[in-house]
Amino acid sequence: MSELPRGYQGPGDEPITHHGPPGGGAGRVLLAAAIVVLLVAVAGGTTWWMYTRDPARTTNDATAATRAPSASPCPGVKLRVAAAPEIAPVVSAAAKKLDDDPANACDPISVVAEEPGFTVANAAKPDVWIPSSSAWLGIANAGGAAFTAEGKPLAHSPIVLAAPSVVTNTLVKGGRTSWAQLTGAVATGKVAAVTMPDAQISTVGLLSVYGVNAAMARTTPDSGIAQLRALTLRSRLKEATADPAKLMARVAAQWNTNGVVYDVGVFPTTEQQLRTYQRGKNTVRLTGGFPADGQVEADYPFAVAKNNQDIELTAQLRAAITRSSLTKAGFRPAPLPGTLPLPAQPSALLAPATMWSEYKSLSTQVLLLIDASGSMNKKIAAPGGRTTTRAGLLRESGRFAAELFAEDTTVGMWYFGQPTPSSPPHREVVSYGPITAPVDGKPRRDALAKAMKDYRAADNSGTPLYKSVLDAVAEMREKVSPGTVTLVVVLTDGEDGESTYKMTHAQFMQKLAAEQDPSRPVPVLSLGYGPDVDMKALTDMSEATGGKAFPATNPADLSSAIAKAFLAAHAPR
Known part of the structure; x- marks a missing residue:
């Protein structure tokens, strides 16, 4: 199967202007800690860029979960930014451009890469937040935060079902697949393994569960049957807290001349992450397709905290994140047609995510x-x-x-x-x-x-x-x-x-x-x-x-x- 069609090209280096308020809602998210590893393209090749959370933070460390997202050693930091890991390199590059003293070891803007779930859990919030879904703003604000999104999201990236080509050849046709087809394939043993990210931590996990449930709702008018069919996929997961970037790293580390990887099955990831892998010189080829029966996508709002004290620097950062820098990194400037709209209430996302994450394997x-x-x-x-x-x-x-x-x-x-x-x-x-x-x-x-x-x-x-x-x-x-x-x-x-x-x-x-x-x-x-x-x-x-x-x-x-x-x-x- 061919790689995903690019389908996007930035119009140039002009900054993207935004206006308007964010959505609201109510809900609660249960969170854990993990190591976030991401893949970014550099100079036409593949480079592994890693951000590691405090190793003391674990799912059993409730006290550590309230710590600030980062503790900068530089007293001169004026603006603290938290960004979803896959977009953080673009944001960091934009922040570097605003340093008026290259010799200064302390940049005026500190950019921390972290999954949105961690940002919601941390008591100390950033001045600027760029999560990988607008849904997280409503979740955070319902918990007492006060973020306002400046207009439309910076970028978009649809969720795709990815796997080594030997697997996707049976599931993907014309760049499309379906959650229902994947569920049937794993139930009958045609797909050996399926993994998913943590639905309570990552956007890919949260939205994938939403997509699965939407797809199964199309198969029956009965909500109980639909939910059970969705959990049929959950019950067969090889892992429910897998990191797509780590899976790609494992695939990239294998040098099987036949291009077959037996221990990595199907997993959801963003199109941007898959494209980054595909641009690298990796022996094992990964391809993917959009699940047409429950198509979801990550978006990246530029959200400003109510207590942000440096509005001028914030505006400069916003202007420095250009459309061309985002498209070069593999993001789309506009939504993919057919994408499911986010529910008005965060609880509509969080309830199935909680059920999914805490599902008892009995x-x-x-x-x-x-x-x-x-x-x-x-x-x-x-x-x-x-x-x-x-x-x-x-x-x-x-x-x-x-x-x-x-x-x-x-x-x-x-x-x-x-x-x-x-x-x-x-x-x-x-x-x-x-x-x-x-x-x-x-x-x-x-x-x-x-x-x-x-x-x-x-x-x-x-x-x-x-x-x-x-x-x-x-x-x-x-x-x-x-x-x-x-x-x-x-x-x-x-x-x-x-x-x-x-x-x-x-x-x-x-x-x-x-x-x-x-x-x-x-x-x-x-x-x-x-x-x-x-x-x-x-x-x-x-x-x-x-x-x-x-x-x-x-x-x-x-x-x-x-x-x-x-x-x-x-x-x-």
Whole structure:
């Protein structure tokens, strides 16, 4: 694949003038510390420029996190500037031009390169701030800062999905790819590794999570399913706090004559960082593409603090950062068409970023309990005005559900129903085991999908619902282990009856309560089908075990219910 089209050329060396106020909003960001390494082009080659934070600062050092971004040894500094690492070299070069005494060891402007999350966390704020997204201004101001952006951003740089060419050749066509395609590729093993930057520290991480969620929202009207699909990618990340510049450094250090790097997969980065790498004389070629289903970009506002005491020097710095210097460094002067607008409220960015960053990597154990009694053959109205049966609606739901289980899921399926008085209350349809393991020579996921496709309810079959739930909970309780979420998912019309195992609701609830073990919880997630479903019975059953009950009126309801249960299990505490 060819390199990304340049698509930008500066008009010259004229300064860019800006006017207007910044956006606002509310939100909170959780921050950590890291080493920031960036790649910049110098004299047509590749040079590694490193800015290292105070090594005493770690994610567990809350006190250090409030320190100033830098402590200059020069008392003559008049203007302190914090800039996103990738644009800091351009800002530093502009600041050097304003030093009226080249022999002076102390420049009047101190430029510190740091990720925006660090600037937000530090108590001492700079006089001028050039973060890599305007979103950070609202986040910082909501926390008590007072920055005002001077008009339009200095520059723009879209987020691209980058990788060695041998990988991107399968994902990128015409400079475009998609988050959905990447998620599918990593889920099926076509992409060996995906890494992401810290969503609570870096703009690339923050906006990438926003892009992923926007892309998945396009695939379904159900927000729970969309979020679960986004977290499908999160659950498969090789690393969730990777630095794209470090990844590029590692790639550049490899001298594989075949141009194949096996330990670096796909990662998001800015177009500017990718272009800088591409301009270097590196053996391993990196290419990338814009994710068209959730296109996001970094922008670089020139923000001035309210307490800035040197407005004249600030204006001179602003004028010294020319359009040509930015385009030469690989930035764009204008947004890329089709870029998603930033949400008005920072919380719309921070909430998914927090969920993403603090996602619990838990294995899931599920026993699906499917009602195969005669009452499931009753006709009901379905979406679109058509008529179907409860069983037909359940078949459609099962098709959706089979796609939702992550690769670390262990699952089995029972049908319950009693066609004759001597029949058992339930039978195993798909054996319990890893979803990736084979069943009769095919992956268990495929076996689940086929079982739901072939599902039929027997006429005149009794409904031993309560007995089957008690047996299922007992079965799964023996499998509870640390680091896992264990569930029983029941799909039924919600009425126990016409079987030799029939019991009253009170009897069932008494037995269910007696078997609860807080040290080995097995929540029951129940889904009721049909207009006359006994939702109270299902709700009582689910709440007694710490689960949830949902009514089902369309095929997506099962997927939505499972999504909500999984999200709750993996959510930050």
